[in-house]
Amino acid sequence: MRVINLSSGSDGNVTYLENDGVKILVDAGLSATEITKRLDLIGVKPNEIDAILLTHDHSDHTKGIDVFSSKYNTPVYAHERVWLSFDPKATRMSSANRKTFSGDFTYKGLDIQAIEVPHDVACYGFSIENNNKKISILTDLGHTNDRILSSIANSQLVYLEANYDKQMLLDSKNYPLSLKMRISGPNGHLSNKASCEVVDFLARTGTRQVVLSHISKDNNTPDLAYGYMCQHLSVHGIEEGSDICIDVASTKPGMFFRIK
């Protein structure tokens, strides 16, 4: 199984996953043209994408989905609650390519667990498993709970949101109070602190690779998120690099992980 970040953050989220020749995207939050360019960088043609898994209907996850699906006849899988939040008239995607699931499902040998997460629209993270290889993608959630944590436990790799630094968000002059409250509320996004608590859990339950993702371009920086994690994990006896490896995904394509 190999996983490549094509883009992560406020400006667009696209993750590529390949297993035994099956090629999928999780979200399509860049234009179809940009996704095609980035696939080209990794030697993948857009018509080779078997399916797109969609987490939720926010533009940083859906921007290119209509055009990409229409142009390359790509099926898009989303939870029935996610499709309910789409306006069917506003999409060019054919109804045949709208694939609905209502719980966990299997796609071409991949066991896909849909993890309902608290966000301000219907939203799902994913655990994707094959042959004891398991990766999880968990972004756009205001908080975690035992159900979510047990869903991602035993993953070899977790893409985990570390959206904002609390102080930067509080100090922001560009964000109105209502937006600050939405982001930091129970249905908003994970702060560095909240994300760190999840990494602590993952390190103690066997995960060896975390990719901090969906970093806010206004209220966080990759260095700040990474530094916060290392410092606070160390206080709890967990060392980055030996107990768990932490990388930070950005809007630039790159970061290649092979799960064996």
Ligand SMILES: [Zn+2]
């Ligand atoms: Zn998002």
Ligand SMILES: [Zn+2]
């Ligand atoms: Zn969102």
